[in-house]
Amino acid sequence: MTQSVLEGVAFGLRDSAEAMKKNGTVIQTLYAIGGGARSTYWLKLIATVLNIPLQVPRDGEYGAALGAARLAKIAVTGETVDSVIVSPKNTEEITPVAELVELFDQQYFAFQSGYPALKSL
Secondary structure (H helix, E strand, C coil), X not given: XXXXXXXXXXXXXXXXXXXXXXXXXXXXXXXXXXXXXXXHHHHHHHHHHHCCCEEEECXXXXXXXXXXXXXXXXXXXXXXXXXXXXXXXXXXXXXXXXXHHXXXXXXXHHHHHHHHHHHXX
């Protein structure tokens, strides 16, 4: 059951990534942050479902609050975006499991096709 929950979350993330791609976004880098980023298993699963490597920041948590603080700093000080918005240093890169990408593609499409039926309940 736990694996199903983790896969469901990963497929939900893929839904978001696919929507972004349909609107012309090219996803070059993704960062794994928060408590879930401590699980190598889950990061491997997400990287494989998305078929993109994940970067794990070295120095603690990065997220929405830090992004908002950086935007506020730009607004208040007038500093340039390039001087304030910098990528974190990473401890590791989690790569997709190449042999499982096709299998998870098939499972994702099955997950996606079942969603309309569940939504109608």
